[in-house]
Amino acid sequence: MSSADRIELCHVTSGNGSRITGLLAIPRTTAKAVVVLPPGYERRMHHYAVLSSYLVRHEFAVLRFDLTNHVGVSGGDICDLTMSSMAHDLGGILDAIPPAVAGLPRAIVAPSLAARAAVRAASTRNVAGLVLLLPVVDLMATLTRVLGYDVYDVYRAREATGDDKLVRVVEHDIKVRFVVDAVESGWEGVASTAQEMARIAAPIAAIAAEADDWVEAADVRSALELGGRDGHARQLAVLEATSHDVAHNPPVMRMLVEQILCSLHDALGLPRDPITHFEFDEIIRIGSTERGWAKEAYGSLRAGKAK
Amino acid sequence: MAASAPALEALPTITAVRMRPADLQSLDQEIYEGLDSYTRDDLARCRLDWIRQAVEHHLAGSPIFQRLCAAQGFSVHDLRTIEDLARVPLLSSGMFKKRAVTSAAVGAVKECTSSGTQGSKSIVRRDRRTLERFAGSVVHGMTHFFGKAERRQAFVLGPSTEEAGDLWFSYSLSLANMLYDTDFFVREGKLQLAALLDALRDLDPEIETPLIVAPPSLLLDLCDWLDASHTRVELANAYAITAGGWKRRANEVVDREELAARVARCLAIPAERQRDFFNMVELNTVIFECEHHRKHVPPWLEVIVRRPTDLAAARPGEQGILTYLDPTATSFPCFILSDDFGAISHAPCPCGRRGTTMQLDRRMTGIEERGCGLKMDRYSDATGGKRP
Numbered sequence: 187m188s189s190a191d192r193i194e195l196c197h198v199t200s201g202n203g204s205r206i207t208g209l210l211a212i213p214r215t216t217a218k219a220v221v222v223l224p225p226g227y228e229r230r231m232h233h234y235a236v237l238s239s240y241l242v243r244h245e246f247a248v249l250r251f252d253l254t255n256h257v258g259v260s261g262g263d264i265c266d267l268t269m270s271s272m273a274h275d276l277g278g279i280l281d282a283i284p285p286a287v288a289g290l291p292r293a294i295v296a297p298s299l300a301a302r303a304a305v306r307a308a309s310t311r312n313v314a315g316l317v318l319l320l321p322v323v324d325l326m327a328t329l330t331r332v333l334g335y336d337v338y339d340v341y342r343a344r345e346a347t348g349d350d351k352l353v354r355v356v357e358h359d360i361k362v363r364f365v366v367d368a369v370e371s372g373w374e375g376v377a378s379t380a381q382e383m384a385r386i387a388a389p390i391a392a393i394a395a396e397a398d399d400w401v402e403a404a405d406v407r408s409a410l411e412l413g414g415r416d417g418h419a420r421q422l423a424v425l426e427a428t429s430h431d432v433a434h435n436p437p438v439m440r441m442l443v444e445q446i447l448c449s450l451h452d453a454l455g456l457p458r459d460p461i462t463h464f465e466f467d468e469i470i471r472i473g474s475t476e477r478g479w480a481k482e483a484y485g486s487l488r489a490g491k492a493k
Numbered sequence: 494m495a496a497s498a499p500a501l502e503a504l505p506t507i508t509a510v511r512m513r514p515a516d517l518q519s520l521d522q523e524i525y526e527g528l529d530s531y532t533r534d535d536l537a538r539c540r541l542d543w544i545r546q547a548v549e550h551h552l553a554g555s556p557i558f559q560r561l562c563a564a565q566g567f568s569v570h571d572l573r574t575i576e577d578l579a580r581v582p583l584l585s586s587g588m589f590k591k592r593a594v595t596s597a598a599v600g601a602v603k604e605c606t607s608s609g610t611q612g613s614k615s616i617v618r619r620d621r622r623t624l625e626r627f628a629g630s631v632v633h634g635m636t637h638f639f640g641k642a643e644r645r646q647a648f649v650l651g652p653s654t655e656e657a658g659d660l661w662f663s664y665s666l667s668l669a670n671m672l673y674d675t676d677f678f679v680r681e682g683k684l685q686l687a688a689l690l691d692a693l694r695d696l697d698p699e700i701e702t703p704l705i706v707a708p709p710s711l712l713l714d715l716c717d718w719l720d721a722s723h724t725r726v727e728l729a730n731a732y733a734i735t736a737g738g739w740k741r742r743a744n745e746v747v748d749r750e751e752l753a754a755r756v757a758r759c760l761a762i763p764a765e766r767q768r769d770f771f772n773m774v775e776l777n778t779v780i781f782e783c784e785h786h787r788k789h790v791p792p793w794l795e796v797i798v799r800r801p802t803d804l805a806a807a808r809p810g811e812q813g814i815l816t817y818l819d820p821t822a823t824s825f826p827c828f829i830l831s832d833d834f835g836a837i838s839h840a841p842c843p844c845g846r847r848g849t850t851m852q853l854d855r856r857m858t859g860i861e862e863r864g865c866g867l868k869m870d871r872y873s874d875a876t877g878g879k880r881p
Contacts, residue, residue, distance in 0.1 A: 228643060257699070357644055357701075396511075397526065410507045419508065426513040427522050431641075434632045434671075435525035436625040437514035445512070465601050466624040474670045481674055 195487040198282045200254050201274030204261035207484065208251030210284050211238055217247040219314060219454055220287040222279055224251065226298035228356055230258040235476035236469050240443045244459060246450065247287040251279060259483050264358045268367035269325065272303035280311050293450055298322055298430070302379060309382040315453025317446050318392040320401055320430055323379040323409040325368055328400050332356060340365045376409050383413025391421040391449035393442060395428040421449065520793055520820060524629040531637060531846035536792035537575050543793050545572045547820035548581060554597025558582070558826040578795050579806040581818055583830040586775045589615035598824035605661045607774040608740060617774050620824035627777045628668050630821065633791065634781035635672065639732065645673045646700045648692060650684060650707030650715065653677035661774040662737050666706060673704070684711055686718045693726055702730050705760070708737040709752055710745060716755040728760045736770040771853060775829050777822040780851060783844040790849040794819050796837050812836045812854060832857045
C-alpha cells in the first residue's frame with residue numbers, strides 16, 4: 187500500500203476521444219503540486235507505483251494512468267499506438283485534472299517515449315515544470331536502435347505495405363501508422379523536440395543515462411540547449427554507469443528519485459526537503475499490492491472512492 | 494525536419510551534472526547492469542577484488558568471522574590470486590542454526606528462515622543492501638537465461654509469504670512479483686491443483702510465457718494429478734522451473750529425466766524449457782540453469798569444491814563438498830560450507846556462456862556431515878556462544 191491518504195480511480199477522455207483510466211493518489215498533508223506521471227512504452231501505471239509512493243510520501247499528489255492504444259486498462263489496442271495518441275492522452279489528462287487537486291500547480295514527470303509526448307503536450311499548456319526521465323528526444327534515432335534497422339525503411343515502404351502492416355517493437359506489434367505519424371506529424375529529430383521545449387515557459391529538468399543504448403545523453407543535452415527559454419531553467423543530470431533500464435538498479439533508482447524530487451522542488455520554487463527512502467520490504471509490498479489491483483483491472487477501487 | 498530553434502550561441506546555457514550513486518560499487522554494476530557477465534574474460538580478477546572487499550567488510554563487522562580468521566591465521570592480505578580464495582574461512586550452513594551470524598547490517602534487518610527439514614531452522618539476517626543484491630541476482634539470471642521480457646506470468650506451486658511468513662523459499666519466489674504477475678497455489682498447506690489448472694486454462698492472451706515454479710515433489714504431484722484425471726495441458730511456450738529440492742519427501746525422489754518426461758507428457762513443456770534453480774537460505778545468489786541443464790555460476794560468486802577428507806580444494810570435475818564465497822551479502826559473512834556434494838567445471842558449455850558451471854549431486858549423509866562437522870570443529874569453537 188502506498189503512503190497515500192487517498193487513492194482514487196479516475197476516468198478522463200483523451201484528446202482523441204478514447205477513455206483513459208488513471209489513479210489519483212493524494213497525500214495526507216497538503217499537497218505541494220499534482221504530478222502527472224504517464225507510463226513509458228509497454229509500461230502500465232502499476233509499474234510506477236513505487237515512484238508514485240515516493241512522490242506522495244514527499245507531499246505531491248500523483249495522477250498516473252494507462253495510455254490509450256497501449257497495454258493496460260485504458261481504451262484501444264497497442265497496435266494502434268502513435269506518438270500523437272500519447273500526446274492526446276497527456277493533453278486530455280492535463281485538461282481534466284480531477285477537482286480534488288485541480289487548484290494545485292501541475293508538473294509532469296515523464297519517462298522515455300512518454301517524455302517526448304509530454305514535451306508536446308506541455309508546449310501548449312500551462313505547467314509548473316517538467317522532469318524528463320531518460321527522455322527520447324530523437325524519436326527516429328531511438329526507433330532505429332530499438333528495431334535494429336533504419337525506421338525510414340518502414341516509412342518508405344508504407345505505400346507498398348499499407349499503414350496497417352505490423353512492425354515488432356520490443357514485445358508488441360505496432361502498425362506502420364506509428365511511423366507515418368512520427369514523420370508526418372512533426373515528431374522527428376532533436377530539432378522538433380527543442381522547438382517544442384522552447385515554447386515551454388517552465389523549468390525543464392532531464393535525467394539521461396550514460397550507458398543508454400536507446401537515447402544518447404548528448405542528444406538530450408542538445409535538445410535542452412536548443413530548447414532554452416530565458417528565465418526558465420534547463421537542467422541535465424547524466425547518470426554514470428546506467429542503462430535505459432533503471433528500474434532494477436536500486437542505488438540508481440534511489441538517486442533518480444532524489445533527483446526527481448529536487449527538480450520538482452526547484453521548479454516550484456520550494457526549499458528542498460529531506461528525502462526519506464523506503465525499505466526493501468515496503469517496496470516489494472507496494473509493487474505487489476498494485477499488481478494485485480492491476481490484475482483485477484482496479485475493480486476494487488471504485489471511482490472516487492477513498493481508499 | 495528543419496530546426497527552427499535559435500542558434501545555440503544565442504541561448505542561455507544549461508546546467509549539466511554527472512551523477513553516480515555513492516553506494517553503487519562495481520559489484521552492483523555487475524549485478525544490476527552486467528550484460529556481458531557470461532562472455533567477458535576479465536571477471537575472475539574482478540571476483541577476487543569483490544570477495545577481498547567482502548572479507549574486509551566482514552572482518553570489520555562480524556565477530557564470528559573475526560574469530561574464525563584469527564583461529565586459522567588468515568588475513569585479507571593472503572588473498573593475492575584467485576587460487577588464494579580457497580583460504581577464506583568458511584561458516585558451515587549448520588552454524589546459522591546455532592548462532593546469530595551477523596555483520597555490519599545497515600537499517601532494518603529481515604530474518605530469513607529455512608524450512609527446517611533436518612530439525613532446526615537456519616536464520617539468516619539480511620539488510621536492505623543484501624536483499625537488493627539477492628533480488629538483483631534473480632533479475633540478472635532471468636535476463637541472461639530467459640531473456641528480457643514482460644509478457645510472462647508466474648504460477649508458484651508453493652505458499653505465499655502471507656501464509657509462509659519468513660520462509661526463504663516463499664519469500665524469494667515472492668520477488669518474482671517485481672517482474673511478473675505471480676500467483677501462489679499452496680493455500681492452507683494444500684496444493685490447489687484445480688485452481689492452478691483453471692488459471693493456466695484462463696491465461697491472459699497478453700501472456701506469452703507462463704512460468705511454472707515448484708519444488709520437484711509438487712511438480713510431480715501436478716503430473717500425478719493430471720495423469721489420474723486424464724488431463725493434458727498444452728504449455729509448449731512455458732518454462733517449468735524447479736527449486737528447493739525434495740525436502741521431507743526424499744523417499745519419493747524420481748530422477749531428473751523421469752520428471753522431465755512426465756512434465757513433457759502432461760504439460761507439453763519440452764526438456765530444454767525445464768530448468769532447475771539453485772539457492773539455499775544461507776546463499777545470497779540464485780544459480781540458474783541453461784537450456785543444456787548446466788548450472789552457471791554468476792561472475793561474482795566463487796564456488797570451490799572441497800575434498801571431504803581434509804577440506805582441501807578439489808580439482809575441476811572431482812566430486813566433493815560445495816562451498817561458496819558470495820560477496821553480495823553485507824549483513825552476514827556469506828562464505829559457506831554447504832551440506833551438498835557436487836562438482837564444478839570450467840569447460841565450455843554448448844550454450845556458449847563462459848565461466849564456471851556447477852553440478853549438484855546429493856546431500857551429505859549424516860555420517861559424512863558429522864565427519865565434516867568434526868573437521869570444522871577444529872576452529873568453530875572459536876566462533877563463540879549459541880544464538881541468543
